[in-house]
Amino acid sequence: MALDAGAVLIIGGDGFCGWPTALHLSSIGHAVTIVDNLSRRAIADQLGAQSLTPIASPPERLAAWSRVSGAHIDFVTLDVAQDYDGLAALLDRVRPETVIHFAEQRAAPYSMKGPTEKRYTVDNNINATHNLLVALSSVGLDAHVIHLGTMGVYGYDGDGLEIPEGYLEVFLKGPSDRMLSRRILYPTNPGSVYHLTKSLDQLLFQFYARNDGLRITDLHQGIVWGTQTEETRRDPALINRFDYDGDYGTVLNRFLIEAAVGHPLTVHGTGGQTRAFIHIQDTVRCIALAVQNPPARGEPVRIRNQMTETHRIRDLAALVARITGAKISFVDNPRLEAAENDLVVSNRSFLELGLKPITLSDGLLTETLEISLRYADRCDLSRIPAQSLWRADMAADAVPSTAITA
Numbered sequence: 001m002a003l004d005a006g007a008v009l010i011i012g013g014d015g016f017c018g019w020p021t022a023l024h025l026s027s028i029g030h031a032v033t034i035v036d037n038l039s040r041r042a043i044a045d046q047l048g049a050q051s052l053t054p055i056a057s058p059p060e061r062l063a064a065w066s067r068v069s070g071a072h073i074d075f076v077t078l079d080v081a082q083d084y085d086g087l088a089a090l091l092d093r094v095r096p097e098t099v100i101h102f103a104e105q106r107a108a109p110y111s112m113k114g115p116t117e118k119r120y121t122v123d124n125n126i127n128a129t130h131n132l133l134v135a136l137s138s139v140g141l142d143a144h145v146i147h148l149g150t151m152g153v154y155g156y157d158g159d160g161l162e163i164p165e166g167y168l169e170v171f172l173k174g175p176s177d178r179m180l181s182r183r184i185l186y187p188t189n190p191g192s193v194y195h196l197t198k199s200l201d202q203l204l205f206q207f208y209a210r211n212d213g214l215r216i217t218d219l220h221q222g223i224v225w226g227t228q229t230e231e232t233r234r235d236p237a238l239i240n241r242f243d244y245d246g247d248y249g250t251v252l253n254r255f256l257i258e259a260a261v262g263h264p265l266t267v268h269g270t271g272g273q274t275r276a277f278i279h280i281q282d283t284v285r286c287i288a289l290a291v292q293n294p295p296a297r298g299e300p301v302r303i304r305n306q307m308t309e310t311h312r313i314r315d316l317a318a319l320v321a322r323i324t325g326a327k328i329s330f331v332d333n334p335r336l337e338a339a340e341n342d343l344v345v346s347n348r349s350f351l352e353l354g355l356k357p358i359t360l361s362d363g364l365l366t367e368t369l370e371i372s373l374r375y376a377d378r379c380d381l382s383r384i385p386a387q388s389l390w391r392a393d394m395a396a397d398a399v400p401s402t403a404i405t406a
Helices: 018-027 039-047 058-069 084-094 115-138 193-212 251-260 280-292 313-324 348-352 364-374 392-401
Strands: 007-011 031-036 074-077 098-101 144-150 167-173 179-185 215-221 223-225 265-268 274-279 302-306 309-312 328-331
Touching (some): 007 018, 018 058, 018 280, 084 115, 115 193, 144 280, 179 193, 223 280, 251 313, 251 364, 265 313, 274 280, 280 302, 309 313, 313 328
Parallel strands (some): 007 031, 031 074, 215 302, 223 274
Antiparallel strands (some): 167 179
């Protein structure tokens, strides 16, 4: 049982990060309510790209958790981006101490797929965030908002400067040549519509923290790898998503399923892109630490970099190739990004709170590979190539070279 465990509302709690977070917080004593419109499942149907792991229905998941833990999780079907009144009424009824906001379309490639997906990503993500902030103010609820953002808001320019946790102190020449300091949000440089919405979220948070006194923590998360957590391993019906398709599959998980089915690992461009990574188990631990350490009312938005290590993509491919014997194939990059970049990120705040990071050397890479092998027969090879292009004129070069065959 957690110290001072209270009621937690998790919007988007049926998703890849939301579901294991709900189980973890429930396991340490929080009264958890999941709010979800099941849009991630609907998008999977739309794309014809289901999770590699078989995902149980919400009632089956909740029943399994109750069976193995003795704890109960409530589930409310609600579209927070479209039903403001329903959201406000729910907040007023539950009166949670913490609201965890996962209710955003989370894939950069999907957000660049076409006009429909671009508009959906902006409409859904910005409306969900703004509706939540307005509803909290309107019902007079002093709940701590924890938002899952992304390291990708900063872009990947490759300048090697350490990215701080949210803020930058700048000095400007004022009257009489006196130097004045200002603390500003670290400049963003989003590389997709998805990352753009997370950048816009920051401005919404900054305004409502200052104007309405909302207490907000914004977690800038790295790319998540792995699938299982301590809680999702407890019953087959609790298993987490494993997305491998070109729109939603994160790069390391994609490499692992390619290795499992005997296909070369597809590295985009030179593979010199450096990215921040975090294991899904550390994701839920970081969120629990954020729940336990809320900002004070009137404090600026607290920003924490939720990542544990950085790697170049080609180095990840080499690591998987050494473990599995897979070959590596360099293919055209469908994204507009630097071919090579350095990435230095501060994650001091979570380390100071006691996080002991899981790294790729800790053995869980093997567990994820075992899951890939176990469910390899569910893999649809035609769904692995990256089909979402950052510009229409890239189509002639990018799509043919990323085609995957059995």
